[in-house]
Amino acid sequence: MNHIATEIVIILLLLLLNGVFAMTELAMMSSRRARLKALADGGDKGAASALTLLEHPTNFLSSVQIGITLVGILAGAFGGATLASKIARLLESFAPALTRQADTVALGIVVTAITFFSLILGELVPKRLALLDPERIASRAAAPMHFVAWLAAPLVRTLSACTNLTLKLLRVPRRLRTTISEEEVAGMVREGMQEGVFQPEEGAMIESVLSLDRIKVRDIMTPRPRIAWLSTEQSHDEVWRKIVVGNHSQYPVFETSPDHVIGLVSVKSIYANLAAGIPVDLRALSTQAEVVSEQMNAIQLLRQFREQRRHIALVTNEFGGISGLVTMVDLLEAIVGDLPDAGHPEKLHFITRPDGSILVDALVGVEELEEHFPGMISDEDSIRRFSTLAGFICIELGHLPAEGESLESNGWRIEVLDMDGHRVDKVLVTPPSAS
Numbered sequence: 193m194n195h196i197a198t199e200i201v202i203i204l205l206l207l208l209l210n211g212v213f214a215m216t217e218l219a220m221m222s223s224r225r226a227r228l229k230a231l232a233d234g235g236d237k238g239a240a241s242a243l244t245l246l247e248h249p250t251n252f253l254s255s256v257q258i259g260i261t262l263v264g265i266l267a268g269a270f271g272g273a274t275l276a277s278k279i280a281r282l283l284e285s286f287a288p289a290l291t292r293q294a295d296t297v298a299l300g301i302v303v304t305a306i307t308f309f310s311l312i313l314g315e316l317v318p319k320r321l322a323l324l325d326p327e328r329i330a331s332r333a334a335a336p337m338h339f340v341a342w343l344a345a346p347l348v349r350t351l352s353a354c355t356n357l358t359l360k361l362l363r364v365p366r367r368l369r370t371t372i373s374e375e376e377v378a379g380m381v382r383e384g385m386q387e388g389v390f391q392p393e394e395g396a397m398i399e400s401v402l403s404l405d406r407i408k409v410r411d412i413m414t415p416r417p418r419i420a421w422l423s424t425e426q427s428h429d430e431v432w433r434k435i436v437v438g439n440h441s442q443y444p445v446f447e448t449s450p451d452h453v454i455g456l457v458s459v460k461s462i463y464a465n466l467a468a469g470i471p472v473d474l475r476a477l478s479t480q481a482e483v484v485s486e487q488m489n490a491i492q493l494l495r496q497f498r499e500q501r502r503h504i505a506l507v508t509n510e511f512g513g514i515s516g517l518v519t520m521v522d523l524l525e526a527i528v529g530d531l532p533d534a535g536h537p538e539k540l541h542f543i544t545r546p547d548g549s550i551l552v553d554a555l556v557g558v559e560e561l562e563e564h565f566p567g568m569i570s571d572e573d574s575i576r577r578f579s580t581l582a583g584f585i586c587i588e589l590g591h592l593p594a595e596g597e598s599l600e601s602n603g604w605r606i607e608v609l610d611m612d613g614h615r616v617d618k619v620l621v622t623p624p625s626a627s
Contacts, residue, residue: 406489
């Protein structure tokens, strides 16, 4: 019995060793190189060794397979050649009726037991452990695997050469270029949020940053009708009133019309002149304005702001006219969401009335329209021709509307309630269910 117990212990140790090889292999293959690089830069020698092994995957995999194969042969030898015969003798002594079938039954018991424990101890449990923390396990197992690779170097070189030759014959590149897609990064962020690594707000901001290259300047700019303009023809009192009401740090200045912008003027420079007793001359105080295209994406805008050391720019359309104004705050809001305007109450763009109709600011953008009124605008070609609800109304009617004029769009009733000069200001939208 003592000999049987000893051999069982040896077989279990061999199965555990097989599990170590299997765990190391999966941990190495599952490890994120960026994480290992960060650990190595932080002084983790094991992580540096793991990176070295991953630089030569064929050598590493050959070493692992040699170890697994040797362990399997040894476990089979102990189980089939020695342990099975001893168990057969025990069966003969306890059950003489099984004398003729003792060897077969004993071999079946040994094979079944080794297979079961090999799956549990040698594969499933080690691989589950490897997936839980692959970088840490890879770092700790790297040094022993280097030693195994050194011991089996001649055989490893032979196997590596044969493997590389086979891959060459199959025209498979020795090193596949691995890239990480945006979807994978977003998936990892969402996983991090579920695990508590990221706060929900952090995850939302990261996903917003990843989408900056798809956001156009026209999507975040202040439309031209909402710009607080200053004119060189305005009196000092008019200019001062606009500055106080607007509460901005800079204002675009035009001459004769907003299409003839002469530059931007900062409130600081106006204050400086007033403090020095110098008359305010908007033309003299204006500095050249940065101009960007409304088709530029948010990443390009951020790069231009950084390179030009600006935080505000005028936006032009395809015809060269001024279509809006964009600031660094608009870029920030594209990442973190709407920010409160200091000193001004939040302006509501959608106000639902008791009868179910909605009072809407006509300058809301297309994305907000689709979000609040799904199905109202279905023609994708027409969406490309306007960016606001006011533009949609003008295109659908074919002329500048008058107060009280209305139209129907996919069951939605749209009525113009207020005009601000030649601009549609307030609109009443009635959903199909409330019509």
